[in-house]
Structures are given as structure tokens and as C-alpha cells.
Amino acid sequence: MIPTPRLGAGDVITGVPSEFVPTVWPKVRGLVKKGIDLDRFAPDDVLRAIRAKKMQLWLIGAADKLEAIVVTEINVYPRGTACGIVIVAGAQREAWMDHLADIEAWARSQGCQWIESHARKGWTREPALKDWRVTAVVMHKALLAPSQQVAA
Numbered sequence: 372m373i374p375t376p377r378l379g380a381g382d383v384i385t386g387v388p389s390e391f392v393p394t395v396w397p398k399v400r401g402l403v404k405k406g407i408d409l410d411r412f413a414p415d416d417v418l419r420a421i422r423a424k425k426m427q428l429w430l431i432g433a434a435d436k437l438e439a440i441v442v443t444e445i446n447v448y449p450r451g452t453a454c455g456i457v458i459v460a461g462a463q464r465e466a467w468m469d470h471l472a473d474i475e476a477w478a479r480s481q482g483c484q485w486i487e488s489h490a491r492k493g494w495t496r497e498p499a500l501k502d503w504r505v506t507a508v509v510m511h512k513a514l515l516a517p518s519q520q521v522a523a
Contacts (some may be wrong), residue, residue, distance in 0.1 A: 406460030454478030468499035
């Protein structure tokens, strides 16, 4: 169940039910593309996963202005369940980072024991993430020539 918005300092966070995603997708597709690792996902892959309820789309902003989007997924491991933050994209991060606490609360309600994210190194300096710890480094090496890779 996606929570109802929480009123904050002029903005809200809204979990978008999968059946409403096609309605908002034209407004969020650019932010999704900005926030994804194109080696792992293309925007249409994310759309399909959200529509299939494998990922969740969150909108952050005021009624008249979208400030950010977050895409999450629930990952079940042998020793616990995690809420994975797959995508975060938006402007003026300091204005909306406190809304990640709402996603944490939702994750707890879904039975998650922790929250995790693959992120660029710069996120480790984000003050709002001071209680997060770096547990791994993700390294990437292409095994296919560019002409053999799946087009985004």
C-alpha cells in the first residue's frame, strides 16, 4: 500500500499507485532518465517494472511543481528484506531530502529490515544520509562491445 501524502514545508511526497503511472509518466520520464544508470535500466524498463508492481514511483513537490522523483523496489534476500532506492533525481536536494524518512517508514510497513541504494560517490557526503554507511563499492566492466549491448 502506497501512503497518502504528508504535508511538509510546502511540498509533499506521494506514492503513485501503479494504475496511475501512465498519467504522470510524461511528466516524470525526463527525471527518471536523468537518475538512472543506463547500463542497468532504460526509462521504459522502469515504467514496465512500476506497472508490474515490481518497483514503486514516488513524487516529491508542491501541487504546481514536481521537485524530485524516487523509484524504489523491495529486495528479498536469504537473511532479510530491503527497500532498494533505485533512482533519485531532482533539483534543490536540500528542500526535499527529509522526505526519504517517509519512504523509510513505508519500507518498515512492508517488512523491510534495511534500506539500500547504489549511488554515485557524491551521495556519501549528503548530510541527510549521515546515518547511512557505505557497505560496498559497485564496480562495473562491460563484457560486450558497444555494438553488442542492448540499446537504451
